[in-house]
Amino acid sequence: YKKGTKLYDLGKYDEAIKSFEAAFELKDEPVLLYNIAQAYRLANKYPEALRFYRTYLRRSPKAPNKAEVEQKIADMERLIAEQIP
Numbered sequence: 001y002k003k004g005t006k007l008y009d010l011g012k013y014d015e016a017i018k019s020f021e022a023a024f025e026l027k028d029e030p031v032l033l034y035n036i037a038q039a040y041r042l043a044n045k046y047p048e049a050l051r052f053y054r055t056y057l058r059r060s061p062k063a064p065n066k067a068e069v070e071q072k073i074a075d076m077e078r079l080i081a082e083q084i085p
Helices: 002-009 013-026 030-042 046-059 066-083
Strands: none
Touching: 002 013, 002 030, 013 030, 030 046, 030 066, 046 066
């Protein structure tokens, strides 16, 4: 998790995703799903970000940042729709 956070802060999103995924495999913490979604979003990989945001809310239905995540889901859906020719 710490390595993923450092990579995220450095803007190395693809590497951060790998570290966050490895951390999630070791410890089932839904907040890691949010971190993965954020890294995918900032790497402009919107379908992957959307999937992880949705998974995060499914695993944490009472998340304190639920409204923010729901807005990000709407944003990802819009961005994906804009990419379709």
